[in-house]
Amino acid sequence: MTDSRIEGWGRTSVVGQELSFDNLEQSPPVLFRGLGRSYGDSSLPPSANPVVVNTTRANRMLAFDSATGTLRAEAGLSLLDLHRTLLPRGWFVPVTPGTQFVTLGGAVAADVHGKNHHVDGCFGSHVRRLKMRVADGRVVECGPDLERELFLATVGGMGLTGQILEVEFPMVRIPTPWIWQESERVGDIDEYIEKLKESSAKFPMTVGWIDCLTPGKHMGRGILMKGRWAHSHEAPSKFPSEPPNLRFPIEAPEWLLNPLSIKAFNFGFYWKHLQKKREGIVDPFSYFWPLDFVKDWNRMYGRRGFTQYQCVLPNEAGPGAARRFLEVLTKRGGASFLCVIKDCGAESPAFLSFPKPGISVALDIAIRNDTQSLIDDLNEHVLKEGGRIYLAKDTFTRPEHFRAMEEKRLPKFLAAREKWDPQHRFRSAQSVRLFGDAP
């Protein structure tokens, strides 16, 4: 088999082989990858043994209990496939990220979070059982009450502890497939954060977008969105139709995204929300997964691609943390299309799960010559504030910054990994970069 380019969602790539198997137990003991929606190098193989196994053919549901919602399925099943079957019957995943193009294995390995993090935590907190194949070839079951150390290292462990074969978790009953949404325009970052915290007390789902280009008085003006599942008396009685698929047609030239076009986008997005407040019923597709309407939208960033920087600024950093972060960003002139800010709830016991109480900030950044130094500056700042970064998005963080951010939790993770995979069979381009694995 010939080598080809294997890409992360941000288009960072390595040359290697991506093998697929119908039966994952027949695969070699190397890193697994799902739909490749992690932005950076988490799902890319290391350079010395550039082989990854794609799991997406292992996509069977193995048991669904329509009384309790408990589902067991093969790890390559995508949320898209799952919802196409179960959403019309009134079931939804307990946690969804901003795209349906993720596999169950990827959702566990990154311990993904969604708009409901402040009440429901991460995906991994709902998982009851994982069936895994570990480095010595054994197939083991683990969960919160079984082989707990392996479980806590695997949830959020970015594929480094073993291969997830099956996942068991409860689907959640929803009253209707529609969402009641309220949104409001907010004048600056401090007001945004205040309103965000206020809304979280009232709504199970919150998220928002801010303009991170405008400096000064209006810095961080944005749109805050809150939602909950609609009750049957408020919602349309029909099932919402899936939106038509568009495709980003070409690899865009690098100049498409420049400070001016990004500013125009931010300006437009803000003022599109003309009234100060809006409310009403929206369909789940545009509410949860608006980016899924345009296939291959990552081509918008051209050949060099982009990176997403996502960090959490903890409550301990005190008030003004978001403003301080934006100041560092605007000083660097770091232009971003989207800056998403969301509050996080309790920290998971999983050793490397990303969120902790505070606020999460996520920015898409087109890769340019100064990107490394921009990320370095942001990381220095986040470190000072006691925060940390999200591995599923990362391409540029230096190992010393990562280690400093994870000083307390990393030893537990490393100890578990030493026990289950002492030879580091399961390693990625990212683990070579951040954990010091041999290439």
Next chain:
Amino acid sequence: MKRVAILGATRGMGRSLARRFVERGDFVAVLGRGEDEVKRSVADLEARGVPGTRVIGVACDLEKPESFKPALEEVEQRLDGLDTVVVTAGAFATQEQLERDPSLAAKVLTLDFANTVLFCEEARKKLLMRGGGTLCAFSSVAGDRGRSPIIMYGAAKAGLSAYLEGLDHKYRKEGLVTVCVKPGFVRTGMTEGLKAPPFAGEPEAVADVVIAGIDDGTPVVYAPPIWRAVMTAIKAMPRFVMRRVKF
């Protein structure tokens, strides 16, 4: 509502097709050789099927012709009838592998031609006895013309296509509709590791085309459909050109 038996529903295009059937309420019997694989696929189809759908698993091995008749009988009994039989099971190996290994060649030729025909014969008898039905078998575009990278596999599929056409001529008036599916390159376990040509298809999209073909009783279904045009062009090529080109 149909009662469908599928040999090969555990993976690939057969898996996708079986899902399409249960998603609209048809009853499906998963015929297969591996007990565990069959069980897992039955579970998948049960979870996906609309409420009221029935799904069963039945042992049947394309390498064992003696398993064909009892398998179809079991389906008929357990599903209270049978009106559609699909066979996607098959084997593939590259021409290089087949030239090197005669026992592998014997296996591929036997499974893809002789045993598939024998299975279809059992299905034919059963369906005719019941007053008719649809028999859908997966041949290949590889059977449309002798081509250097797929000589033996193509020959087996050519034989299968010819058999299916003959059946259609003889039995359609008696109520037995034959559907010969000719997939082009489709990304499944069978083609893993092979370099995908342009117009490579996905099993889900193939399933949509095939289920429409079964519903309409289309005698020959190309999937993805673009392959009909591609094969028309290839069939029209003179021999001296075919000798030179690599496909």
